[in-house]
Amino acid sequence: MNYKYPLADEKLRSLLMLCLATLLFSCMSQTPHYNYADGNANQYFVTAFSLQYVPVKPEESSTGMYSGGEPAEIQLTQKQFNDLRQLFEKAISATSSHITDRVKMSGQVTRTTTSDTVMIILQPNAPEQIALESALKGLLGK
Template sequence: MKLFCCHMLFVIAIISCGIKTPQMDYSYTDQNNNSYYISETEIRYIPITPSESSSGVYSGGNKKNVSISKAQFSEISEKCDAIFNTPNLQTSQRRMMTSILRFSSSSESKKIILTPSEKRKELEHLLKELCSLK
């Protein structure tokens, strides 16, 4: 009986390892066109270079890959979801001082263009803090 129970626990453990939760990720492009690609485990920061900037001199700094915890991803998700759920922060055209927020999962994807706001500022502050860009 003990052997049977151990065998069943082993089978359950193997089966549960094969069950994956849906991947979720976000991307955020700030008003300067610096991009943050956010997965459940890391943030990839891709800055704009002077040759890509409208002024020809602005630089967003250096590329970075930063590991994040589940709690940090959850905090980012909460801020992003609050932005997605606030329609008056959104606009239909990309203009100066706007930014872009995207979400994708195995079952859904969405993109919005954001006007300047306190919620956007909080998200940017968190992303910069996690990437040590201050």
């Protein structure tokens, strides 16, 4: 193809790529990140793309003997992330299952976005805690 204004096409292409990159970054930064600490203080970190499990080591446990096992990380599909996101949001909304202080076997949910951070504590054996832990462990094959 023979273009009459090749520099204009290059500038337009560069501008378009810059706009697309900006849009993509803006959309990604609005996606929340979640952290869940289970009743034994094992940590689960969830982003739109991955689930990371960071277990408690015996030297970090209250008994000095408990181990949460081996660390793990998996990639998440869009559907898996959306399913987890729904469970996290349900837990955050379920105020009747919230308690004010962290106690043994309670679960702590933290949601972080570009505009705020929300942290709640789920009472031990709350339905939302059970559903969330089941989903997280299921994805990790535990």
